[in-house]
Amino acid sequence: MSAIRYELLKTEKHTGARRGRLHTPHGVIETPIFMPVGTLATVKTMSPEELKEVGAQIILSNTYHLWLRPGHEIVKEAGGLHKFMNWDRPILTDSGGFQVFSLSDLRKITEEGVHFRNHLNGEKLFLSPEKAIEIENALGADIIMAFDECPPYPADRQYLKDSLERTTRWAKRCKAAHARPDEQALFGIIQGGMDKELRRQSAEELLELDFPGYAVGGLSVGEPKEIMNEVLEYTTPLMPKDKPRYLMGVGSPDDLFEGVIRGIDMFDCVLPTRIARNGTCMTSVGKVVVRNATYAKEFGPIDPNCDCYTCKNYSRAYIRHLIKCDEVFGIRLTSIHNVHFLVKMMENIRQAIDEDRLLEYKHAFYESYGYNM
Amino acid sequence: MSAIRYELLKTEKHTGARRGRLHTPHGVIETPIFMPVGTLATVKTMSPEELKEVGAQIILSNTYHLWLRPGHEIVKEAGGLHKFMNWDRPILTDSGGFQVFSLSDLRKITEEGVHFRNHLNGEKLFLSPEKAIEIENALGADIIMAFDECPPYPADRQYLKDSLERTTRWAKRCKAAHARPDEQALFGIIQGGMDKELRRQSAEELLELDFPGYAVGGLSVGEPKEIMNEVLEYTTPLMPKDKPRYLMGVGSPDDLFEGVIRGIDMFDCVLPTRIARNGTCMTSVGKVVVRNATYAKEFGPIDPNCDCYTCKNYSRAYIRHLIKCDEVFGIRLTSIHNVHFLVKMMENIRQAIDEDRLLEYKHAFYESYGYNM
Ligand SMILES: [Zn+2]
Numbered sequence: 001m002s003a004i005r006y007e008l009l010k011t012e013k014h015t016g017a018r019r020g021r022l023h024t025p026h027g028v029i030e031t032p033i034f035m036p037v038g039t040l041a042t043v044k045t046m047s048p049e050e051l052k053e054v055g056a057q058i059i060l061s062n063t064y065h066l067w068l069r070p071g072h073e074i075v076k077e078a079g080g081l082h083k084f085m086n087w088d089r090p091i092l093t094d095s096g097g098f099q100v101f102s103l104s105d106l107r108k109i110t111e112e113g114v115h116f117r118n119h120l121n122g123e124k125l126f127l128s129p130e131k132a133i134e135i136e137n138a139l140g141a142d143i144i145m146a147f148d149e150c151p152p153y154p155a156d157r158q159y160l161k162d163s164l165e166r167t168t169r170w171a172k173r174c175k176a177a178h179a180r181p182d183e184q185a186l187f188g189i190i191q192g193g194m195d196k197e198l199r200r201q202s203a204e205e206l207l208e209l210d211f212p213g214y215a216v217g218g219l220s221v222g223e224p225k226e227i228m229n230e231v232l233e234y235t236t237p238l239m240p241k242d243k244p245r246y247l248m249g250v251g252s253p254d255d256l257f258e259g260v261i262r263g264i265d266m267f268d269c270v271l272p273t274r275i276a277r278n279g280t281c282m283t284s285v286g287k288v289v290v291r292n293a294t295y296a297k298e299f300g301p302i303d304p305n306c307d308c309y310t311c312k313n314y315s316r317a318y319i320r321h322l323i324k325c326d327e328v329f330g331i332r333l334t335s336i337h338n339v340h341f342l343v344k345m346m347e348n349i350r351q352a353i354d355e356d357r358l359l360e361y362k363h364a365f366y367e368s369y370g371y372n373m
Numbered sequence: 374m375s376a377i378r379y380e381l382l383k384t385e386k387h388t389g390a391r392r393g394r395l396h397t398p399h400g401v402i403e404t405p406i407f408m409p410v411g412t413l414a415t416v417k418t419m420s421p422e423e424l425k426e427v428g429a430q431i432i433l434s435n436t437y438h439l440w441l442r443p444g445h446e447i448v449k450e451a452g453g454l455h456k457f458m459n460w461d462r463p464i465l466t467d468s469g470g471f472q473v474f475s476l477s478d479l480r481k482i483t484e485e486g487v488h489f490r491n492h493l494n495g496e497k498l499f500l501s502p503e504k505a506i507e508i509e510n511a512l513g514a515d516i517i518m519a520f521d522e523c524p525p526y527p528a529d530r531q532y533l534k535d536s537l538e539r540t541t542r543w544a545k546r547c548k549a550a551h552a553r554p555d556e557q558a559l560f561g562i563i564q565g566g567m568d569k570e571l572r573r574q575s576a577e578e579l580l581e582l583d584f585p586g587y588a589v590g591g592l593s594v595g596e597p598k599e600i601m602n603e604v605l606e607y608t609t610p611l612m613p614k615d616k617p618r619y620l621m622g623v624g625s626p627d628d629l630f631e632g633v634i635r636g637i638d639m640f641d642c643v644l645p646t647r648i649a650r651n652g653t654c655m656t657s658v659g660k661v662v663v664r665n666a667t668y669a670k671e672f673g674p675i676d677p678n679c680d681c682y683t684c685k686n687y688s689r690a691y692i693r694h695l696i697k698c699d700e701v702f703g704i705r706l707t708s709i710h711n712v713h714f715l716v717k718m719m720e721n722i723r724q725a726i727d728e729d730r731l732l733e734y735k736h737a738f739y740e741s742y743g744y745n746m
């Protein structure tokens with residue numbers, strides 16, 4: 001039996017948007033959903049209680065980073081990632097593939113796996129489908145990702161074709177290596193760059209392996225947004241209707257809208273916590289860079305239309321002061337607000353799908369937020 | 374009418390320890406008390422809710438730092454420090470004197486005040502009794518400190534005598550400049566270095582000014598602990614019995630015991646949050662440097678006898694991992710634990726005074742904690 005079950009509740013009348021419900025070992029997730037990223041078993045600066053307070057239903061954590069520090073064996077010995085980090089809701093772990101290709105300069109891809117150097121100390125390491133799954137099984141997330149190659153953009157067609165075919169062979173090996181299929185759902189990752197035919201080939205090959213869920217990988221790697229949307233446009237129809245669809249590494253408000261409209265159910269991105277660190281906030285009236293001098297004497301909240309902990313209790317002036325002074329509590333406050341903002345936006349999107357008015361909601365959102373994502 | 378009222382509840386049978394209750398505009402403080410330090414209007418990494426959860430009754434904030442950033446006028450415009458930082462319990466502000474003497478290299482002391490350079494950008498500044506009180510009035514803390522000179526250790530007798538006499542003249546000017554005596558209690562600071570006669574002179578001069586509370590300044594500046602205790606031994610009997618007594622900048626467990634035994638009611642120190650940043654925790658069984666490799670696979674709490682949020686929910690292994698990775702949440706967890714530790718220790722001290730067994734409690738504490746503070 002699969003570790004998860006996806007219920008398709010409805011498809012929006014005017015778009016490809018789907019309302020769904022994903023049942024996992026650690027609880028039910030309403031989709032479409034945004035997943036905050038907790039790279040090193042912590043969503044930067046935030047406590048699990050704060051994540052719950054802002055409405056986070058599932059978080060993502062990074063296999064590569066946890067493999068290096070503290071090591072998956074320690075997390076396993078601690079009773080798994082949920083217990084280690086005190087988070088009892090669902091978790092998704094990536095496979096480490098993306099980090100190997102993005103963080104490591106010296107790498108060599110073979111059929112067996114990837115040789116590369118640790119980005120922290122240069123130590124030689126080797127990651128393979130079997131090793132990635134061993135680590136993910138030790139971490140124990142509800143959803144785990146197959147080990148894939150995320151090719152660069154642009155890349156030539158032959159490279160993309162060879163790569164996606166290897167990614168399929170690796171996906172098979174991931175499935176074979178997966179030791180806990182009843183407790184952890186293994187997702188396949190569709191590659192193929194910006195090539196329609198290759199995306200089709202990748203999807204077809206992976207669908208044969210009957211994974212409980214599928215991701216679209218290899219997007220948001222530097223291509224123009226129109227191209228990303230075009231790829232989604234022809235890729236999501238290739239994906240099973242009765243399984244969750246996950247667009248990896250994407251999370252700006254416009255990307256969330258465009259992904260949902262094309263039938264994506266799950267998103268993750270470091271954006272809300274990353275921009276929080278330099279004092280940038282997403283608000284109902286657009287981006288506010290709260291560290292700017294213009295906010296020094298503004299005693300209202302970051303977002304007058306927000307009911308998060310930050311906006312209920314603190315002024316722009318106070319948060320600006322903290323960020324200017326490198327005080328961690330300032331980053332806590334902007335992180336809470338930003339994660340709340342995206343979680344709340346997805347809640348509004350779900351409601352808009354329920355009521356078949358997603359395009360109206362999108363229009364209203366842009367009218368107020370502007371086009372500077 | 375004074376802004377505060379001190380009730381002496383009892384004096385311990387075997388020591389000079391006092392149990393008291395200090396009524397302030399923002400609530401009642403049980404004494405003796407430890408005050409966590411929130412230099413820049415934030416107790417590093419912690420929220421006001423977390424401070425309340427660990428039992429903090431009053432916090433200290435720094436006039437000098439808030440004067441520079443964000444500026445006292447902004448805090449005033451925000452409605453005062455309580456509102457600015459979302460803390461509705463009592464606050465004490467120092468006068469900036471200590472920072473002028475400890476952070477600034479280029480300074481010139483005149484009768485009028487102190488010329489020095491901003492430690493951030495080298496800009497020329499001038500702080501006087503009138504200016505310090507103007508800032509403290511703008512911040513609006515419940516208890517504010519007179520502007521004094523904190524002489525170095527060692528210093529020659531004539532310097533100390535001249536300095537304390539100037540500090541007295543400055544204290545008079547502070548009192549005259551104080552615009553909100555009904556809302557903020559101004560404390561005088563007894564100086565005189567390690568000289569018994571000079572401490573007596575300083576106390577006598579300041580007592581004539583009838584401040585609602587008194588501090589012992591100029592200690593914990595590099596002198597041996599025995600000398601600090603000796604100075605306290607002869608200084609506290611010079612202080613009024615019916616007013617609160619505050620020992621500035623002191624907060625290691627042994628200093629708290631020795632101060633309480635000699636009749637001190639209030640303490641502040643950055644120690645618990647400062648050592649938290651490198652992963653050092655005070656525990657019932659002594660110091661634990663949780664970042665050390667020895668804790669990598671320890672899945673129990675930092676302190677098995679602690680019921681703080683950190684110890685109830687997280688392991689040494691997890692906290693070590695976070696601190697090693699420079700993850701802010703790790704410092705949050707060690708800060709919460711350390712502040713809780715000192716607050717709880719003072720609670721135990723108060724109970725021991727109530728039951729006339731302070732020396733027994735001190736003995737039991739050292740037996741378990743050891744002598745490495
Ligand atoms: Zn908010």
Ligand SMILES: [Zn+2]
Nearest residue numbers: 679681684710
């Ligand atoms: Zn604790």
